[in-house]
Amino acid sequence: MNITEPEIFMLLAIEEAMMSLREGNCGFGAVIAKNNELIAKAHDTERTTGDSTAHAEMTVIRSASDKLGRDLSGCVLIATHEPCPMCATAVIWSGITEIAFGYSIKDAIKQGRKRIDLSCKELFKRAGKEICVNEALLQDQCSVLYNKAVRDSVDQLRDANTQKLEASAEDFSKKRLRWYAEQGHCPATDGEDILHAAYRVFLQKLGISEEQAPIVRCDEKHLILHSRNFCPTLEACKLLGLDTGFVCKYLTEKPTTDLIRQIHPKLRFTRNYKHLRPQCDCCEEMIILED
Secondary structure, eight states: OOOOOHHHHHEEEEEEEEHHHHHOOOOOOOEEETTTTTEEEEEOOOOHOOOTTOOOOHHHHHHHHHOOSSTTEEEEEEEEEEEOOOHHHHHHHHTTOOEEEOHHHHHHHHOOOOOOOHHHHHHHHHHHOOOOEEOOOTTTHHHHHTHHHHHHHHHTTTTOOOHHHHHHHHHHHHHHHHHHHTTTOOOOOOTHHHHHHHHHHHHHHOOOOOTTOEEEESSSSSEEEEEOOHHHHHHHHHHHOOOOHHHHHHHHHHHHHHHHTTTOOEEEEOTTTTSOTTTTEEEEEEEEEEE
16 A cells, blocks of 8 residues: 555654653654655653653644744644644744644543643634644544543553562452443353353453354364454553553453353463564454363
8 A cells, every 4th residue: 555745744743743742742743844855853841851841743833943943934834633722823823834633632532531622723713814724634543542431541551660560460350340330241141152152252342243253173172263353452551562461461361361260260361472563463362161
């Protein structure tokens, strides 16, 4: 698949947003280009600097102005998130003539995030400025940065170590056992064996379909599945640069085993830790009935 010039710049902005999250900031990235050449790139540093104006767009505009001067006409600003009114106003004053973004203010508000409900398009219109706005550039990739479940996982996994993960796993186990009790599951439905009953509960708890985690092999003792569902833990690991094998082993293996042991006490959940995303196209996971 061919990648366009704007998409290349957006990928750089996404890298900046990832750097922001790893530093403990809010996960926004932006770049400024002119004549298809990169002028500046930046991410937000609000939390680490204590500067509430240190948004990615504000910082990248300052950096570009250091190189080109106050007038940035002919430049394009590409950001992972639609500029807030403060940043959109800075775009106007800088003379930038085109912007592109991936995730919109309205999408953020729909997710329950606090945003000023004023689009950059509306602000540009009120200012009487003709600034070209390209929306939804690499929207799917940018939306992962602001997905609530992914953000919750990022907060949980930041500075993760074995002790922290094991403590989180204990909390996961309690929640999963509480969920199971609330569902009122019977150990197995008519004609359903123990392994498939565990598989059914596994799918239900994660809220995924058989197509998203199909069984690839099953015998009397082993049920092997390939998970391809959207996984907040996976996405958080990618954003933070963490080893998914390390995180998943300590964070989710025991809670899943605790859950399926409500079906039968000799069941165990594990993974093929040499076959996990993002290195592979799926996560190979196993439900085992031990002797």
